[in-house]
Amino acid sequence: MKLGDGVEQAIHSVTMLSCLQPGSTLSAAALAEFHGVSTSYLLKHLQAMSGAGLLEAVPGPKGGYRLAKAPEKITLLDIVLAVEGPEPAFRCNEIRLRGPNPYACKPTAPCTINVAMLKAEQAYRAELRRVTIAGILDDLNAKDDGSISARTKAFLAINERKSSASA
Amino acid sequence: MKLGDGVEQAIHSVTMLSCLQPGSTLSAAALAEFHGVSTSYLLKHLQAMSGAGLLEAVPGPKGGYRLAKAPEKITLLDIVLAVEGPEPAFRCNEIRLRGPNPYACKPTAPCTINVAMLKAEQAYRAELRRVTIAGILDDLNAKDDGSISARTKAFLAINERKSSASA
DNA sequence: TAATCGTAGATAAAAAATATCCACGATTAG
């Protein structure tokens, strides 16, 4: 079981976007450069999140991405599902129906093993749903030692763009 | 995020082994045929579980596999970890330390995002730890409609082997 | 109108999962 690296990049991208001044955007190219991957690749995830209603894509020479809703309304689960897809990690192949079977049950009843695996995944998702971007931001602000805040502002100053005209 | 098919085969294999008469074994070949995969392939998972102390390998002409401990003591988590490995699904790449960073925190402090993802995975594992093979067996017996029990016995009759001499 | 941006689809490269084979050592039924 492994979670793709794209998920991590996506989460960090959203967190960065949540630091923007209201109305500003960050281009896909800037975000991609930050993560050290090609723009085209990060775009795949940005577009997925845009399609899921988490981000908003602003076109035009000073366009880019920004949050589509408040940081309090975006959870880690939203991001993970948008990037990795909604399918559960465990896919039941109905092995229980194979051959002469020492533990088979009625085909009409759900596979007990599948139920257990899915329930565990529900617990996983419930935990992710509890974590909002706003919460992560709070936590980061509490931990920030100040010395990195300067670099922070530099990054924003370089890459942040006003998109007030787009409204 | 996807769980390999091997996990499902492993769980079903353990469940089948838990139906054996005490002292009996089921050969890797029989289990592999049941799952429709090559013996060599299933062996990889059986050996992993044997190494993890879940199964016991009995050598010799009438050897095979059997449970190494009581069904009450084997959980789904044991099996998943034995087959998939102990690494968490989310691996933090310390993206927060990259470049001029709008939300970086002290490198000495743990990555907030990583903590959240790992916590979710702990919830997932806790849920799997709650499910024992014995519990699954109880559930299956409750659902069993009887018509498949006959086939069940046929399978066991064909493939079950006494390994009383090995003790 | 020309630069910048996102969109979409095709495509290539890398990694992981899946699956198989073979040579070896251990065990035990006959």
Added chain:
DNA sequence: CTAATCGTGGATATTTTTTATCTACGATTA
């Protein structure tokens, strides 16, 4: 004893998924 059966371990091939990139296109706006 010995031959058959079984698991062990390593090497290897195949397939699928993931990761990553490129190119042509359409939309927007300075």
